[in-house]
Amino acid sequence: MTGVAEGATLSGTVRIEAQTSGQVDRVEFALAGPDSVRWTERQAPYHFMGNTGATVPGWDAAQAKEGAYTLAVRAVGPAGAVERTVNFTVRQVAAEPGGDQPRPPAPSPSVSAAAPAGNAANPSVSNGVATFTASRTIDKFTVPNSWSQIVINAGVTLKGNFVIPENRTAALTISGKNAETSRLTGNGPHVKDFSRAGVSTDATFKLTLRNYTSINPRFYHMWARRAQVVMTGMRYIDDRDGYHNNSDGFSGGADSTIENSFIDTWDDSVKLYGGDLTIRDTTILHNGNGAPIQMAWGDYGRGTATLDGLTVISNSPNHYNQGVFSWAGGTEADSRTIRIVGDGFTRKVNPGMKAGPLYVFKDGVKNKTIRIEGGVCSVMRSTAANTVHGANTSGNKVIVTGCR
Numbered sequence: 005m006t007g008v009a010e011g012a013t014l015s016g017t018v019r020i021e022a023q024t025s026g027q028v029d030r031v032e033f034a035l036a037g038p039d040s041v042r043w044t045e046r047q048a049p050y051h052f053m054g055n056t057g058a059t060v061p062g063w064d065a066a067q068a069k070e071g072a073y074t075l076a077v078r079a080v081g082p083a084g085a086v087e088r089t090v091n092f093t094v095r096q097v098a099a100e101p102g103g104d105q106p107r108p109p110a111p112s113p114s115v116s117a118a119a120p121a122g123n124a125a126n127p128s129v130s131n132g133v134a135t136f137t138a139s140r141t142i143d144k145f146t147v148p149n150s151w152s153q154i155v156i157n158a159g160v161t162l163k164g165n166f167v168i169p170e171n172r173t174a175a176l177t178i179s180g181k182n183a184e185t186s187r188l189t190g191n192g193p194h195v196k197d198f199s200r201a202g203v204s205t206d207a208t209f210k211l212t213l214r215n216y217t218s219i220n221p222r223f224y225h226m227w228a229r230r231a232q233v234v235m236t237g238m239r240y241i242d243d244r245d246g247y248h249n250n251s252d253g254f255s256g257g258a259d260s261t262i263e264n265s266f267i268d269t270w271d272d273s274v275k276l277y278g279g280d281l282t283i284r285d286t287t288i289l290h291n292g293n294g295a296p297i298q299m300a301w302g303d304y305g306r307g308t309a310t311l312d313g314l315t316v317i318s319n320s321p322n323h324y325n326q327g328v329f330s331w332a333g334g335t336e337a338d339s340r341t342i343r344i345v346g347d348g349f350t351r352k353v354n355p356g357m358k359a360g361p362l363y364v365f366k367d368g369v370k371n372k373t374i375r376i377e378g379g380v381c382s383v384m385r386s387t388a389a390n391t392v393h394g395a396n397t398s399g400n401k402v403i404v405t406g407c408r
Contacts, residue, residue: 005088007052007062012092018332019062020052020075022088028081035063037073037094041183041215042264042285043237050079054179054214054236059133065094067158067182103168105155118338127154136160141191144199147176156216157274158182165221168205168228175209180216190222194249201227208257213238220244224252225269229278233260240267247293258307262286268319272298272326276340277305285313290360295326297342299374301367303334308341312348317361327364327392331400335370344378351383362386363402366394374402 007020022031022045031050033043041063043052051064052075073094080088127134132152142164147154149172156162158181165188168176180186182276188202198204201224202215208230215237218225225240226233229320244253252271254262258279265286267273274283288296296316297309316328326332328351329342353359363374363386376384386402393400 005090006285008075008090008092010090010092014065014092014094014373016066017064018110019022019060022077024048024050024053024079024085026081028079030078030080032078034076034078035073036076038069038071039073041237043215043326044263044284045343046261054177054212061155061179061181064158064181066096067185069095069385070094070096075196120164136162139163140346142166143191147172149174151176153177156180156186156188159185161187161189163189165190165200166203168203168207168211170206172205172207175212177212178186178203178216179212179214182308183215184217184241186216188216188221189219192222194251195221195222196250198227203228203326206230210234211256212236218239221250223250226253226394227255228257228296229255229275230257231260232257234259234263235265236263238262238265239241240265240269240273242268242270252294253288256281267277267296270294272330274298274309276300276307276309279307280310281307282310282312283314285390287315287317289317289319289354290324290328292323293325294318295330295364296328297330298326299329299331299340299372300338302332303336303338305340308343310343310345310348312345314348315350315352318351318353320360321357324358324360324364325367327361327390329374330364330366331369331372331374332365332367333369334372335368337371337373337399339373339375341375341377343385344376346378348377349379349383361392362390363396364392365397365400366392368396369394369400370397371399373400376402376404377406378408379404 030046033052035041074091076089126138127136134151135155139161142162143151147168180406199224202221204226204227212234217239219241228290240253250271253267253269253273255275261282263284268289273288273296273304288295
């Protein structure tokens, strides 16, 4: 590990890298202390909080709470896993009375330093990195193809949504400096308009979303059905009247990944429409409206969902219109596969809430098969108690194989 020493005291930006040897599948970072962050990298160089080419945003200790921290770094490969830890302290350095403000560490040449609000453009743009330095209304904001990264500073709320042109092919990252206080929120009432999703695109490219909160979008939190989406450290929240918002969560394309994220929406949390999807170390609240994982609303879509650390928490006191795994509409024979890695799927119930159904077939759906591979047999097998077949449904089934 480079970039931070055991016992160090930090007050500015640090760029921490895990340097590895041998074959590595992924490197997992877990920061514990007054603030906590989980981060996974799957391609070298393995930087905590990632990188875009030569640009390494780093972790901004100046935005963290003071106190003692431990960063555990775990490299995972075919031969097993190796973990290292480093302990450090965050202490914000105050200016001396009558003196100058302390100077933070100089950024890398490819990283622009955010200037105080009012003293610079908002966003400031340097080397393709656009940094929003203060809260503002962006309305329906079309992302220029020249931008490679959008950064939302800590404590900044952007009111509106990002629209990415359909002709884009270059990768784009949208990231926050703080998972809770870097925010993107809707700027009006609910509307069934995909161009008003928090992040919306029909482009075929790689889209990375990391480390910010999307709250109360006008439509979906994100719509990117053709893009390979890497979503990590995200929070999708809807705290409005629950049954009238269609605040669906994730809709990405083939070979997408959701990691270290939290989804609390009031419609379908994850759409398994656009191709294979992997979910790791993620929690979804199962509210009264919507399915944590929706197969389709009709005769379309494809894909296998691999669950390698998904926790679904029942969160309604009396009613669920969807199951954890649901299929609605359509009559053509079709199937989806849910592949569970080891103990990669867990169900819980919040205090005072009722356990939701595991499987639901509804809205006249016919001839659909949900295939479950792995998991615990007693949990995953379809029974009269955990499966709902709605009105005018027929020919639907759940097949469980390889369970234990």
